[in-house]
Amino acid sequence: MLNFGGQTRRRVVNLGTRNRSTSKKDILQRAEQERKLRAEDRKREEAVRAIQRSFRKRLDLKRFFNSPTYQNLNARQNLSQVIVFRSRLLDYGIPEARLSDILSSIKEYSQSFEGTVGNSALIDLLKHYQNDDLLSQTLQALNLDKQYFSINKFIEDGIIPFLINIKPNGLSSDNANVLCQLLYSQRTKNSDSWLINFLQTIEPDYNLFQCVVNYHLFPERFQTFTNGSNLLNNLCFIDYNIPHDTSKPFASMILEVLLNLNESEFQFMPYSEHIVDKTFIERILKFTTQKETTSSSYPPVKIVDIILKISKNTEVKNNILMILLAKQSFNTLLYEGLLKLDQGINNVKDMPAEYRITRELTRLYLQFATDADLLSQTHTSYLPLPLVKLLTHILKEITFNTLWNGRSNDTFSKKEPTVDPSLEIKDELSLLTQLYLRDSRGHFFSAEDKNFWCVTENSFIDVNLYPILIQYEELFQKEMNIGIISDIYEKRNDILNKLLKEKYHGIMSRPFRKLSILIKSPFFIPFNQRVDYFYFLIETDRHAMGYDNIMNWLTPDTFGETASMPIVGGRRSATISREHVLEDAMDAYNYGSDLKAKLSVTFVNEFGREEGIDGGGVTKEFLTSVIEEGFKNDSNLNFFTTNEMHELFPKATTTFESLKVIMFLGKIVGKCLYDHILVDLTFANFFLKTLLIGVDHLTIDDLRSFDSTLYDNLIQLLNMSDEELIALDLTFETMNMFYPDRIIELIPHGSEIKVNKQNVLQYVWKLSQYKLRSIAKPASYKFLEGLSSIIPQHWFGMFNTVDFQMLISGGHKPIDINDLKNNTEYGGFERNNPTIKYFWEVLEEFSDTEKREFLRFVTSVPQAPLKGFSALEPKFGIRNGGEDELDRLPTASTCVNLLKLPDYMNKALLRQKLLYAITSGARFDLS
Numbered sequence: 067m068l069n070f071g072g073q074t075r076r077r078v079v080n081l082g083t084r085n086r087s088t089s090k091k092d093i094l095q096r097a098e099q100e101r102k103l104r105a106e107d108r109k110r111e112e113a114v115r116a117i118q119r120s121f122r123k124r125l126d127l128k129r130f131f132n133s134p135t136y137q138n139l140n141a142r143q144n145l146s147q148v149i150v151f152r153s154r155l156l157d158y159g160i161p162e163a164r165l166s167d168i169l170s171s172i173k174e175y176s177q178s179f180e181g182t183v184g185n186s187a188l189i190d191l192l193k194h195y196q197n198d199d200l201l202s203q204t205l206q207a208l209n210l211d212k213q214y215f216s217i218n219k220f221i222e223d224g225i226i227p228f229l230i231n232i233k234p235n236g237l238s239s240d241n242a243n244v245l246c247q248l249l250y251s252q253r254t255k256n257s258d259s260w261l262i263n264f265l266q267t268i269e270p271d272y273n274l275f276q277c278v279v280n281y282h283l284f285p286e287r288f289q290t291f292t293n294g295s296n297l298l299n300n301l302c303f304i305d306y307n308i309p310h311d312t313s314k315p316f317a318s319m320i321l322e323v324l325l326n327l328n329e330s331e332f333q334f335m336p337y338s339e340h341i342v343d344k345t346f347i348e349r350i351l352k353f354t355t356q357k358e359t360t361s362s363s364y365p366p367v368k369i370v371d372i373i374l375k376i377s378k379n380t381e382v383k384n385n386i387l388m389i390l391l392a393k394q395s396f397n398t399l400l401y402e403g404l405l406k407l408d409q410g411i412n413n414v415k416d417m418p419a420e421y422r423i424t425r426e427l428t429r430l431y432l433q434f435a436t437d438a439d440l441l442s443q444t445h446t447s448y449l450p451l452p453l454v455k456l457l458t459h460i461l462k463e464i465t466f467n468t469l470w471n472g473r474s475n476d477t478f479s480k481k482e483p484t485v486d487p488s489l490e491i492k493d494e495l496s497l498l499t500q501l502y503l504r505d506s507r508g509h510f511f512s513a514e515d516k517n518f519w520c521v522t523e524n525s526f527i528d529v530n531l532y533p534i535l536i537q538y539e540e541l542f543q544k545e546m547n548i549g550i551i552s553d554i555y556e557k558r559n560d561i562l563n564k565l566l567k568e569k570y571h572g573i574m575s576r577p578f579r580k581l582s583i584l585i586k587s588p589f590f591i592p593f594n595q596r597v598d599y600f601y602f603l604i605e606t607d608r609h610a611m612g613y614d615n616i617m618n619w620l621t622p623d624t625f626g627e628t629a630s631m632p633i634v635g636g637r638r639s640a641t642i643s644r645e646h647v648l649e650d651a652m653d654a655y656n657y658g659s660d661l662k663a664k665l666s667v668t669f670v671n672e673f674g675r676e677e678g679i680d681g682g683g684v685t686k687e688f689l690t691s692v693i694e695e696g697f698k699n700d701s702n703l704n705f706f707t708t709n710e711m712h713e714l715f716p717k718a719t720t721t722f723e724s725l726k727v728i729m730f731l732g733k734i735v736g737k738c739l740y741d742h743i744l745v746d747l748t749f750a751n752f753f754l755k756t757l758l759i760g761v762d763h764l765t766i767d768d769l770r771s772f773d774s775t776l777y778d779n780l781i782q783l784l785n786m787s788d789e790e791l792i793a794l795d796l797t798f799e800t801m802n803m804f805y806p807d808r809i810i811e812l813i814p815h816g817s818e819i820k821v822n823k824q825n826v827l828q829y830v831w832k833l834s835q836y837k838l839r840s841i842a843k844p845a846s847y848k849f850l851e852g853l854s855s856i857i858p859q860h861w862f863g864m865f866n867t868v869d870f871q872m873l874i875s876g877g878h879k880p881i882d883i884n885d886l887k888n889n890t891e892y893g894g895f896e897r898n899n900p901t902i903k904y905f906w907e908v909l910e911e912f913s914d915t916e917k918r919e920f921l922r923f924v925t926s927v928p929q930a931p932l933k934g935f936s937a938l939e940p941k942f943g944i945r946n947g948g949e950d951e952l953d954r955l956p957t958a959s960t961c962v963n964l965l966k967l968p969d970y971m972n973k974a975l976l977r978q979k980l981l982y983a984i985t986s987g988a989r990f991d992l993s
Contacts (some may be wrong), residue, residue, distance in 0.1 A: 076375040124158065141175040146170045149187045153194040162199060169203040177206045177546055178541035182214050189220060193227035198241045199539075201228070205248050217252045217260045226267050226343035229274075235440040238270040244480050246277035253283070261285040266297035270337065275303060279310045288322040298323050298337035306340050317350065321364045324372050332376050341373060342382050351396060371419035384827055389432045390423070391449060400424050401453045406987060407460065414464060414490055424457045425497060432500050432764045432779050434830070437508040449770070454501070455511055461498045465491055466521060466590055469583050472574060488559075488586050495587060499866065500767075502589045507751075519589045526580065527595070534577040534604065535599060537569055538562070554759060558585050558863055588864040596864045597873070597932055603861055604740055613663050639666035641675075642688060648695045651688070652730050661737040661856055684961060685745050689734060693745050694729045702835035705731065708750075710774050715753040716845035718803045725848045732852025735874065740856050742939075744929040745878040747931055752838055757850050761842040769834040772841065780830045788823035796821035800833055812836060876929030885911050886942060889935040894946025902944065904973040908980060916981070923984040926960040938963060955983040 139147065148155065148168065155165065161642045176184050184209055191205050209215060225245070229237075253261070262285050268274070291297050301320050303382040307426065310316055320341070340346055351366060403420030432448045440451060441574070468487050487496060502519060505511045510517040521527070544560045562585060566649075570578055584591050584599065604878065638661075640654035655661050667688040669676040697706050697714055705727050715727045716728050738745050751771035751959055752764060770777040798816030802808040811817055812832035821829045850859070862870060871877060887906055895902050912920065918928035922944065931937040942963045947954065949969035956979060957966045 079535075114482070115457045141171045145172040145176050145179065145184060148191070149183050152187045152190040154189070156194055166200060166203060169200065169207050169731050170673050173203070173207045177209050179209055180214065180632070182216075185209055185215055185220075189224035192224040192232070195228055196231055198228075198232055198237050201237075201241045202244045205244055208248075210248075210251065215252075216251075218263070221264050225264070225569065229268050229271070233269055237274050239273045239276070242271070242273040242277045246275070246281045249283055250281045259290060262288065262291045262297070265300055266291045266293040268300065270300060270303040270307075272307065275300070275308050279304060279308050280904050284319055286321060289326050290581040291323070291326070292416075293299060294323060294327045294331070295333045295335055295338065296326070298332075298341070298369075299338040302340040303337040303502075308338060318364060321350070321369055324369055325364070327372060327376065327377050328370065334376070342377055342386060344389055347373070347386055350627065351389075351393060365419075366396065367423060368419045369402055370396075371423055374423065381825075383426070384430055385824070387427055390427060391431060394450075397427075397450055397453060400427075401450065404453070404460065405457050414468075414494065417464075420455075421460065423562060424453060425461075425493065427455055428454055428501075429497050430491075430503065432497075432783055436770065436781075437504065437510075440504065440508065440510055451510065452590060455933045456993065457573045458498070458501050458511060460518075461494050461501070465498055465587055469586065470521075470526065472579070480965050488582070498587065499589075503751075503866055503868065506866065507582040520592045521590045527591075527592070529575060529576050529580045531580055531584065532600065532602060534565075534569075535602065538565055538581060538602060539606065541565055541568075542858075546858070553806065554863065556836050561860075584864050588869075591864075591867070593869060593872070594933055596869070599864060600861060600873070601742065604742075604857075607858075608662070609802065610739075627687060636664045639668070641668045641670055641915070642691075644669055644691075647688070647691045651692045651734070652727070656733070658728050659890050661733050685741075686960065689738055689741075689743060690745055690926060693731070693738070693747060696727065696734070699746060704916055707888060709771060711750075711771075713748050713771060715750040715772070715841060716849055718843055719842050720804060721825060725844060728845055729848040729852035732849035732854075733856055734852075736853045736856025739873065742931070744927050744931070745874060746928055747875055748878075749874070751867050753841075753846060754870050756838075756846045757853065758865065758867060758870060761839050761846070764835070764838045765840070766830060766834045768838060772838060778835070783821070783826050783830060786823075791822050791826060792820065794821070796829065796859055798829060798832065800836060800916070803837065810836060822909065872932065876932060878929070880914065881921065881930055882934070883917070885930070886935045889938065889941060891941060891943040892945075895944060895967075899969075900971055900974065901967065901969050902968070902975050905944070905967065905980075908977045911977075919984045920980070924958045924960060925963050955979050955986075957983070 151158070156166075160168075168489070176188070188204055188207055192201070195201065195204075208220075249261075249264070261283060265278075287983075288297070298320065301323060304310065305316065305320065341350075348914065350369065363784060370386075374383055374386060377386060400420045400423060403418060404424060407418065407421065427449060435449070440449075440454065468491050468605045474489050501511075505519070538561065541564060545561065545564075562582060565581075566572060566574065574582075577790075580591075584596070588596055638655065640650070642650045642654070655665070665688065667684050669684070669688070705716060705719075705724055707717050708714055717724075719725065719728075735745070735747070737743075752768035753771075755768060757763060766777075766780070769780070783794075783796075797808050798812040798819045798821065800812060802810050809817070811820065812829070819825070865873060868877075883906065886909075892902070909917065921930065922928040925938070935942060940962050942965075944965050944967050947956065947966040947968040950972070952968055952970055952975070954968050956968065958964060959966070967976075968979075970979065
């Protein structure tokens with residue numbers, strides 16, 4: 067190619083990289099695609115033609131059915147048209163009047179028409195009606211001969227779709243009567259199951275149900291239904307809205323449906339909720355406890371059990387239980403049923419209805435019953451104590467066997483999650499713990515049998531728990547969160563399952579099972595053994611912290627921020643003024659875990675420094691003095707208050723200074739526990755429960771130990787009638803605990819909601835929760851924060867509130883002088899010395915208060931050791947104070963639990979001198 071310059075220029079053509087050759091496979095694929103496209107085109111064209119033909123046919127038929135020729139057809143021809151076109155007649159626009167004429171003309175002919183096609187055509191027409199105008203004529207045209215008429219097909223394919231279509235207007239009374247006449251004519255004794263299908267499928271319709279009642283269109287037995295929710299709803303609609311003769315066994319129908327319900331699939335509907343109303347429950351109870359029915363196929367206990375099972379709402383269930391509590395005859399049935407219980411049944415799922423109902427009744431009853439109520443057998447609303455005791459025996463057996471024996475395949479696979487046996491008995495564990503707490507206070511069960519709660523089998527008691535306890539503790543400390551654990555139950559279970567997986571490879575050995583019992587239901591293990599475990603954990607911690615080794619204190623790293631505190635002989639030393647014990651103690655020891663170490667205390671009084679070597683007694687006196695000032699004596703401090711039983715709990719406060727002192731007092735109590743020192747403190751039960759398991763587990767019953775007057779008043783509300791409650795004009799509001807001039811609404815818009823019989827339980831619960839939580843947060847939690855800085859929170863899991871009180875104070879059990887006598891060492895005296903003989907006689911004659919004052923004088927603590935005087939360290943000793951100076955008083959060295967007793971040789975003189983010495987208030991500076 068030449069350009070204008072005369073030079074040749076090449077043309078560049080981009081031919082691409084495509085292969086110009088076409089393979090045979092490509093040709094075949096394109097041909098196949100073209101064939102598919104042509105086939106789809108033919109289908110579309112055929113569909114268009116079919117639509118056109120159908121449309122033309124419809125127009126032709128519509129013109130035909132509206133023509134004068136069609137209106138002159140005879141009965142046979144009209145029936146043929148109905149058989150051929152069926153419900154399509156309605157689509158062709160036949161006027162209702164014309165269809166009415168057709169049905170009238172074929173009435174006599176179709177009633178004798180042989181075969182089923184005529185009935186099928188009429189049923190097809192029926193299910194497409196939008197109102198009931200033509201119902202009567204259609205029903206009259208049916209051939210009811212048994213060989214041509216199927217009542218089941220009529221119900222399923224005709225009546226049920228028809229009733230759905232005409233909803234919500236429903237049937238007229240005349241048409242309802244015609245329909246029920248037809249149904250009644252088809253009813254026989256041998257075959258009435260279709261009535262169940264009818265009643266369980268239709269929707270509530272007043273006129274229809276009125277006729278159902280008039281014709282008594284109910285099956286003989288309700289045992290094969292599939293939709294129990296709708297069936298029960300319809301029966302309840304009839305019972306609630308339709309007048310009926312109560313002498314007829316209508317209630318038995320509802321009971322039979324209840325007995326045959328599929329509980330897992332049942333759903334409450336608007337009218338079936340009627341079965342949980344008080345009037346209905348009482349009516350059913352009255353019906354089922356009649357002599358002629360109690361032994362029939364309608365057992366009252368089983369029926370009530372089913373109602374409780376399907377009542378998912380807790381408030382509704384509690385209302386039903388409240389009704390049952392007042393029925394002594396029903397409680398008798400429960401007791402008789404539990405007595406017949408097979409002792410070999412240990413699986414909760416296999417337990418009978420009597421067990422489940424009694425368990426739920428007891429759970430609710432314990433929320434508001436006082437200890438006196440449990441013991442009383444006179445009031446008709448009280449749950450009989452023998453029934454509660456029988457249930458407790460059963461609960462103990464189920465719980466222990468599940469936790470100790472478990473199942474044969476109780477192993478844990480690394481591929482599968484741990485199966486915790488306690489999950490199956492969660493409700494049993496909770497209720498059994500509540501019963502144990504009640505019995506710990508009132509001794510309802512254990513008064514006659516001291517070992518009622520403990521398992522005394524040697525195969526259980528002798529299992530060595532110490533090695534696995536160390537492993538559990540190491541794992542817990544490894545994953546320990548800083549501060550208070552909100553759900554200590556869940557945390558303990560998590561660590562337990564982790565121990566099972568990592569250390570025991572999923573095998574639930576005997577030691578592991580016993581550890582699980584110690585954590586989940588510790589009352590099966592004797593208290594003394596649990597105290598041993600508690601003290602073992604303390605000694606293990608003391609060793610791990612190095613507090614039993616003086617050399618560990620010589621490293622500056624140990625001191626941290628307390629390095630400025632003087633160290634004397636491996637102890638934390640401090641000088642404490644007798645006038646300001648609490649203030650000086652906070653200045654000296656309110657740092658980290660310093661209180662775990664051994665303390666060296668020097669007291670200063672108005673005369674100056676108190677001389678003496680602290681062998682432990684001065685420290686005990688220091689701790690008890692701090693407790694005495696912080697909890698009791700100084701009214702100017704007011705950090706703690708008492709309930710009507712003089713039990714301590716912190717005041718509701720939010721001030722920083724008050725919370726700081728409360729937290730320190732928690733540390734002091736923890737130090738006393740850490741050093742095995744009993745103190746003269748009695749805490750309110752709700753406060754102890756908050757420390758042990760947290761505020762989320764407090765119940766109405768715990769309000770008693772906070773404000774017994776408020777508790778009694780609230781319990782009275784539960785026993786009032788609706789009229790009495792309305793007259794009180796109560797609303798869901800109360801006074802603010804922190805700001806008395808303000809009002810707190812217990813629920814949203816609570817000031818506008820009146821308290822009545824339906825919501826009184828909710829009111830009592832909400833008010834109790836507000837009162838208890840206001841105390842628990844933040845004051846109780848601050849105390850717990852201080853306490854747990856010395857004693858880890860999860861250690862308390864092996865004790866309940868009564869046990870914990872025993873651990874703190876010894877429980878104020880009587881002083882056993884014989885035990886003290888058998889564990890006494892003598893110096894300068896022989897056991898048969900007259901002075902020693904007189905001494906024990908005088909001590910036996912002392913009152914309980916004087917005995918405690920004596921113990922305080924010689925040990926600085928007014929209670930005996932938890933495990934008896936054999937556990938006192940060092941042993942109690944009596945040393946001869948000489949026989950020359952008989953005017954001298956007995957003296958004591960509490961640091962070594964030693965009494966220095968002059969050899970009086972005279973009982974009256976010994977009594978006089980000893981009483982003066984122990985009541986003089988003298989301390990270490992006296993000796």
